[in-house]
Amino acid sequence: MITMKLLIIYHSGFGHTQVVAEHIRLGASRVLPDVHLLTTKEAMEQPQLLLEADTLVFGSPTYFGNVSAEFKQFMESTGSAWSRQLWKNKLAAGFTNSSSVNGDKLATLISLSLFAAQHSMLWISLGMMPQYDEKGRQLPEHNGMASYLGLMTLSDNSHLEFHPPADLLSAELFGMRIAEITLQVKSKEAVQPVNTLEHQHNY
Numbered sequence: 001m002i003t004m005k006l007l008i009i010y011h012s013g014f015g016h017t018q019v020v021a022e023h024i025r026l027g028a029s030r031v032l033p034d035v036h037l038l039t040t041k042e043a044m045e046q047p048q049l050l051l052e053a054d055t056l057v058f059g060s061p062t063y064f065g066n067v068s069a070e071f072k073q074f075m076e077s078t079g080s081a082w083s084r085q086l087w088k089n090k091l092a093a094g095f096t097n098s099s100s101v102n103g104d105k106l107a108t109l110i111s112l113s114l115f116a117a118q119h120s121m122l123w124i125s126l127g128m129m130p131q132y133d134e135k136g137r138q139l140p141e142h143n144g145m146a147s148y149l150g151l152m153t154l155s156d157n158s159h160l161e162f163h164p165p166a167d168l169l170s171a172e173l174f175g176m177r178i179a180e181i182t183l184q185v186k187s188k189e190a191v192q193p194v195n196t197l198e199h200q201h202n203y
């Protein structure tokens with residue numbers, strides 16, 4: 001039987017990004033049994049867990065318009081995996097939380113997706129349309145931040161609350177999407193492996 005492993009690697013200084021990570025896990029677990037949360041610290045201590053995974057989901061709060069220093073430390077700890085391209089063709093996705101409506105969250109998602117690209121991973125976008133009323137005004141429903149590259153959420157700085165609360169539902173739906181795509185892509189790969197190196201020699 002083919003089993004697929006999905007890891008959610010995150011840093012959270014004050015607990016908000018962790019809540020989002022837990023909701024992504026909740027959604028993904030509805031599709032795949034093997035879904036785990038790892039802090040960046042745990043991921044740096046056990047890099048072999050990342051090697052065994054089919055999909056890595058990266059999550060960081062937005063601090064000063066980018067990933068947190070702790071998340072960057074994790075990124076830079078993966079140099080050896082990068083130089084050997086050990087994560088090539090694994091699936092990747094990303095999310096960020098911050099306390100301002102915009103807060104330059106997109107810069108964080110761009111950093112996460114570039115990180116995945118440098119590891120030659122396959123990036124899964126959010127895939128969730130924002131919702132609008134009949135007059136075209138955006139509703140605070142799924143994807144309330146109207147993001148596309150990955151999931152953005154908005155939390156209250158002093159409480160573990162999210163505005164709109166539907167952001168956490170978006171996190172669950174994103175988790176389901178990531179797990180469904182993992183299932184589709186990785187089960188096809190198991191049937192029909194592609195030798196990309198051999199393919200490159202044809203050019």
Ligand SMILES: Cc1cc2nc3c(=O)[nH]c(=O)nc-3n(C[C@H](O)[C@H](O)[C@H](O)COP(=O)(O)O)c2cc1C
Nearest residue numbers: 012013014015016017061063064065098099100103
């Ligand atoms: C050092 C620092 C820098 C921050 N910079 C931003 C920022 O650029 N944009 C923003 O919207 N929020 C910013 N915030 C607010 C955090 O994103 C917000 O508190 C978030 O909920 C923290 O997530 P966490 O609880 O997972 O650490 C910053 C917070 C800190 C501590």
